[in-house]
Amino acid sequence: MRDVFIIGVGQTPVGEHWDLGLRELGASAIDAALKDAGVESVDALYVGNMLSGSVNGQENLATLLADAAGLLPAEAFKIEAACASGGAAVRAAALAVAAGAHDVAVAVGIEKMTDGLASTVSAGLATASDQDYEASHGFSFVALSALMMRRYMHEHGRSREEFAPFAVNAHQNAVGNENAMFREPISTEDFGRSPIVASPIGVLDAAPVCDGAAAVVVCSRERLGADHEAVRIAASAAATDTIALGPRGDILTLESARHSAQRCFAATGFKPEQMDLFEAHDAFTIITALSLEACGFAPRGEALRMAENGCIASGGCIPLSTAGGLKARGHPVGASGTYQIVEASLQLRGRAGANQLAKAGRALTQSVGGHGSIAVSHILEA
Amino acid sequence: MRDVFIIGVGQTPVGEHWDLGLRELGASAIDAALKDAGVESVDALYVGNMLSGSVNGQENLATLLADAAGLLPAEAFKIEAACASGGAAVRAAALAVAAGAHDVAVAVGIEKMTDGLASTVSAGLATASDQDYEASHGFSFVALSALMMRRYMHEHGRSREEFAPFAVNAHQNAVGNENAMFREPISTEDFGRSPIVASPIGVLDAAPVCDGAAAVVVCSRERLGADHEAVRIAASAAATDTIALGPRGDILTLESARHSAQRCFAATGFKPEQMDLFEAHDAFTIITALSLEACGFAPRGEALRMAENGCIASGGCIPLSTAGGLKARGHPVGASGTYQIVEASLQLRGRAGANQLAKAGRALTQSVGGHGSIAVSHILEA
Numbered sequence: 001m002r003d004v005f006i007i008g009v010g011q012t013p014v015g016e017h018w019d020l021g022l023r024e025l026g027a028s029a030i031d032a033a034l035k036d037a038g039v040e041s042v043d044a045l046y047v048g049n050m051l052s053g054s055v056n057g058q059e060n061l062a063t064l065l066a067d068a069a070g071l072l073p074a075e076a077f078k079i080e081a082a083c084a085s086g087g088a089a090v091r092a093a094a095l096a097v098a099a100g101a102h103d104v105a106v107a108v109g110i111e112k113m114t115d116g117l118a119s120t121v122s123a124g125l126a127t128a129s130d131q132d133y134e135a136s137h138g139f140s141f142v143a144l145s146a147l148m149m150r151r152y153m154h155e156h157g158r159s160r161e162e163f164a165p166f167a168v169n170a171h172q173n174a175v176g177n178e179n180a181m182f183r184e185p186i187s188t189e190d191f192g193r194s195p196i197v198a199s200p201i202g203v204l205d206a207a208p209v210c211d212g213a214a215a216v217v218v219c220s221r222e223r224l225g226a227d228h229e230a231v232r233i234a235a236s237a238a239a240t241d242t243i244a245l246g247p248r249g250d251i252l253t254l255e256s257a258r259h260s261a262q263r264c265f266a267a268t269g270f271k272p273e274q275m276d277l278f279e280a281h282d283a284f285t286i287i288t289a290l291s292l293e294a295c296g297f298a299p300r301g302e303a304l305r306m307a308e309n310g311c312i313a314s315g316g317c318i319p320l321s322t323a324g325g326l327k328a329r330g331h332p333v334g335a336s337g338t339y340q341i342v343e344a345s346l347q348l349r350g351r352a353g354a355n356q357l358a359k360a361g362r363a364l365t366q367s368v369g370g371h372g373s374i375a376v377s378h379i380l381e382a
Numbered sequence: 383m384r385d386v387f388i389i390g391v392g393q394t395p396v397g398e399h400w401d402l403g404l405r406e407l408g409a410s411a412i413d414a415a416l417k418d419a420g421v422e423s424v425d426a427l428y429v430g431n432m433l434s435g436s437v438n439g440q441e442n443l444a445t446l447l448a449d450a451a452g453l454l455p456a457e458a459f460k461i462e463a464a465c466a467s468g469g470a471a472v473r474a475a476a477l478a479v480a481a482g483a484h485d486v487a488v489a490v491g492i493e494k495m496t497d498g499l500a501s502t503v504s505a506g507l508a509t510a511s512d513q514d515y516e517a518s519h520g521f522s523f524v525a526l527s528a529l530m531m532r533r534y535m536h537e538h539g540r541s542r543e544e545f546a547p548f549a550v551n552a553h554q555n556a557v558g559n560e561n562a563m564f565r566e567p568i569s570t571e572d573f574g575r576s577p578i579v580a581s582p583i584g585v586l587d588a589a590p591v592c593d594g595a596a597a598v599v600v601c602s603r604e605r606l607g608a609d610h611e612a613v614r615i616a617a618s619a620a621a622t623d624t625i626a627l628g629p630r631g632d633i634l635t636l637e638s639a640r641h642s643a644q645r646c647f648a649a650t651g652f653k654p655e656q657m658d659l660f661e662a663h664d665a666f667t668i669i670t671a672l673s674l675e676a677c678g679f680a681p682r683g684e685a686l687r688m689a690e691n692g693c694i695a696s697g698g699c700i701p702l703s704t705a706g707g708l709k710a711r712g713h714p715v716g717a718s719g720t721y722q723i724v725e726a727s728l729q730l731r732g733r734a735g736a737n738q739l740a741k742a743g744r745a746l747t748q749s750v751g752g753h754g755s756i757a758v759s760h761i762l763e764a
Contacts, residue, residue: 001482021514044620052509053435053462057517059509060464060752066622067755073641075620076756077470080435080460082442088459092474099481100383101618127441132403135439236483238426238457240448259455370442373449374458 001098005230006380008037008106008217009342013179014330016114017211022056023068025213026110030069033106033215038227042217043102044075048089048109049334050082050369054124055116065108075102081238082128083283085109086214086337087367087376091236093218103223109338110213121209125333128370130244142206142284144371146198148251149286153200155252156301160200163285164191165307166320167204167327170282173314174324176354177343181210181330205285207331214338216345229349234270234362235379237263243373254287254372257294261366264379265296272296275379276360277347278318279340281368282325291366292318295377314357322347322355337367337376348382383480387612388762390419390488390599391724395561396712398496399593404438405450407595408492412451415488415597420609424599425484426457430471430491431716432464436506437498447490457484463620464510465665467491468596468719469749469758473618475600485605491720492595503591507715510752512626524588524666526753528580530633531668535582537634538683542582545667546573547689548702549586549709552664555696556706558736563592563712587667589713596720598727611731616652616744617761619645625755636669636754639676643748646761647678654678657761658742659729660700661722663750664707673748674700677759696739704729704737719749719758730764 010032012025020028026047034040047062058064062076075096081088086109093107113121126135129144153160168188174180186204194204224230239259245251265271272295282288289303297318298306306312312320323329323343326336344363346352352360366377392414394407402410408429416422429444440446444458457478463470468491475489495503508517511526535542550570556562568586576586606612621641627633647653654677664670671685679700680688688694694702705711705725708718726745728734734742748759 023514050441051435053433053506054439054441056513057436057505057509058513059432059436059462059506060511060625060755062463063622063752063755064512064625067625072623073621073637076463076622077474077620078462080441080462081444081458092459095481095483096477098483099477101477101480123439124435124441127435127439129442130446131438131440132405238459239455240445240458241454243442243446243449255455370445373442373445 002100003221004094004097004218004233005224006216006233006345007219007228007230008033009345010036011179011214011339011342012212014181014210014212014332022052022058022110022112023064025112025211026065026108027068029213029215030106030108033217037217039104039217042071042074042104042106044096044105045071046089046092046107047078048085048338049078049111050080050085051111051124055120056112081374082369083333084337084367084369084374084376085334088238090216090338090341091238091376094233094236097218097220104219106215106217107338108213108215109335111332111334112211113209113332114211133244142201143198144245145284145286146201147245149200152252152286158304161192162304163205164188166282166285166288167191169312170321170325170327173322173355174328177323177329180324180328181208182328201284207283207326210330210332212330212332212335214335214342216338216341231345231348232381233378234381235264235267238376241373243370245371252290254290254294256372256375257291257366257368260375260377261295264377268379270379275318275362275364277322277357277363278320279344279363279365280321281366282321282327283331287368319357322357340365340367341378344380348380384482385603386476386479386600386615387606388598388615388727389601389610389612390415391727392418393561393596393721393724394594396563396592396594396714400496404434404440404492404494405446407494407593408447408490409450411595411597412488412490415599419599421486421599424453424456424486424488426478426487427453428471428474428489429460430467430720431460431493432462432467433493433506437502438494463756464751465715466719466749466751466756466758467716470620472598472720472723473620473758476615476618479600479602486601488597488599489720490595490597491717493714493716494593495591495714496593515626524583525580526627527666527668528583529627531582534634534668540686543574544686545587546570548664548667548670549573551694552703552707552709555704555737556710559705559711562706562710563590564710583666589665589708592712592714594712594714594717596717596724598720598723613727613730614763615760616763617646617649620758623755625752627753634672636672636676638754638757639673639748639750642757642759643677646759650761652761657700657744657746659704659739659745660702661726661745661747662703663748664703664709665713669750701739704739722747722749723760726762730762
């Protein structure tokens with residue numbers, strides 16, 4: 001496989017973009033990434049998105065964005081992998097360059113959720129679960145996550161309040177990220193008081209519905225320029241698990257997250273403790289905990305203790321989602337995986353502004369879809 | 383790039399599968415392709431599909447099918463490129479193997495359209511056009527195609543009846559295909575009498591709404607076995623054009639089809655006249671005509687004359703859609719591009735049964751989406 005490098009990143013602020021459609025949001029992120037990379041055109045565009053068909057009435061989205069961003073007649077496909085779509089799009093771009101089919105490609109993750117009624121968006125998100133055996137029986141996405149959290153609390157003897165450090169840390173990190181949706185710090189008390197959405201999940205356990213787009217330009221070694229602040233994609237892997245929770249032997253092990261992270265560690269020879277940051281899929285605090293355990297950062301049942309000890313803070317042993325994560329930067333579902341890679345790239349380039357870590361040489365990013373039924377992991381290296 | 387070979391194909395009959403869901407249809411085609419290839423597992427699954435989110439209420443479809451087909455924890459993504467999704471999924475699988483990321487991968491194209499109300503399916507298909515500037519103003523997919531056909535008739539001085547040979551040929555070819563939806567031959571008179579859907583397009587110009595799944599197993603040269611009846615993917619390319627018809631300089635040139643075919647011809651050194659068959663995207667007779675012209679099989683405005691002369695029949699100069707095409711085999715939209723590659727592979731292996739061509743050494747397949755806004759072409763070689 002040819003080596004693949006990230007040479008440009010771009011993003012829109014995450015929030016409620018009532019004045020922008022899919023084409024404006026997408027083109028804005030793509031334009032920013034191309035400008036950052038110093039390239040005017042690319043050979044291909046891969047779009048990570050989940051809900052454009054059901055919420056926005058727009059499929060053929062990759063062509064729409066290729067058109068809007070002035071990239072015609074470049075190859076353009078949409079990649080859908082539920083909430084992991086943004087990570088999958090970057091992987092598709094990396095594979096196309098690794099194959100030698102293209103020299104420069106751009107991946108954009110995009111979601112515009114505020115266009116839809118709340119019921120439409122909730123129904124759309126539930127299509128990441130099993131329609132026949134879960135969604136059609138009334139399970140929302142948050143309800144399924146609540147089952148996992150309840151089981152975790154039961155099995156490990158934890159209270160819902162003990163999940164607070166994940167949300168507090170995410171909001172703290174978002175303060176310094178001008179593209180984040182929620183830049184207000186929250187306290188442990190705020191977390192405890194937050195209204196319940198689906199018991200035991202409260203508002204402050206959960207990432208918000210929002211709009212956003214983030215883009216990454218990748219290229220081959222041959223196309224690397226002297227001016228590029230390049231980040232190498234040291235490893236990339238995806239893995240799956242059962243789409244429904246019911247058939248899993250153990251709903252507290254995210255097998256897809258474990259497999260995809262292990263493949264990245266095996267491909268590079270790195271171990272979890274050699275990562276300087278972890279962009280985790282913190283859609284719900286329970287998913288953050290399970291991701292830390294699945295990737296080998298914490299033993300089973302120990303993620304909450306790790307968070308309590310400050311290990312996930314920016315000065316800690318494994319800084320988590322340093323730009324605010326899905327929880328506080330916001331979670332435009334099909335875009336979040338790309339935001340993670342943009343944010344990790346900025347850290348590795350020393351361009352993370354107020355959130356810059358003292359040491360940022362290697363990052364693990366992990367985009368998880370459908371309650372761990374799909375996960376896409378990347379190890380990036382400065 | 384590593385060479386990539388097709389070593390197994392599978393398909394379900396195309397039709398109205400009221401008794402099968404997405405998981406049963408998809409797993410059936412995947413199982414058949416794996417059995418044909420003599421492999422029990424694959425490294426990755428790429429699913430071509432357009433409407434599962436809006437019509438079936440099921441995103442995360444690739445995970446669902448990986449689960450249903452017993453492929454966990456393999457990588458699994460859905461690829462959406464409107465009606466070209468099935469071709470795009472095969473290209474994604476080929477790129478992953480070419481890159482060296484995987485040695486054996488399977489692509490499945492799948493669509494289940496009979497689940498939806500007719501209005502839901504029509505609205506879903508219209509999402510392949512520009513929602514803001516076309517679909518939301520009432521343009522259906524067939525209405526946009528009708529504009530193209532009307533312009534063709536005007537510019538080249540043709541009547542709607544003169545498009546008959548494409549439909550007659552497709553139905554004739556479907557007679558020998560046991561997986562085709564419409565196996566009844568039709569006459570030129572039948573075509574002329576067929577009710578108008580959106581003038582000048584009649585029922586017999588148009589491919590039907592239906593269900594189906596087709597799958598292709600690809601592998602690297604290292605994994606080729608002595609028993610494999612392998613077909614080489616000699617070239618693969620995708621290209622885009624404006625999503626809306628309005629901004630095009632000339633709506634009678636399918637630029638995406640032209641670019642993607644030219645790239646395949648340039649990559650292999652072959653010329654159109656060296657192809658033994660052409661699996662064309664005959665969703666409407668006008669698209670067949672424009673595809674023949676875009677790919678260099680006919681000069682501009684000459685495709686109808688070519689069809690009249692019998693050139694597109696199985697004994698002709700460029701046999702067209704020898705298993706019935708989208709028109710008569712049926713057009714489960716996101717699956718059709720994969721069916722084309724399955725059918726061309728069977729011809730190249732000499733396994734096309736009643737439809738077998740005397741000479742079938744090379745084939746061009748072309749999957750077109752959204753009125754030519756996206757096209758995916760492959761050249762296959764025995």
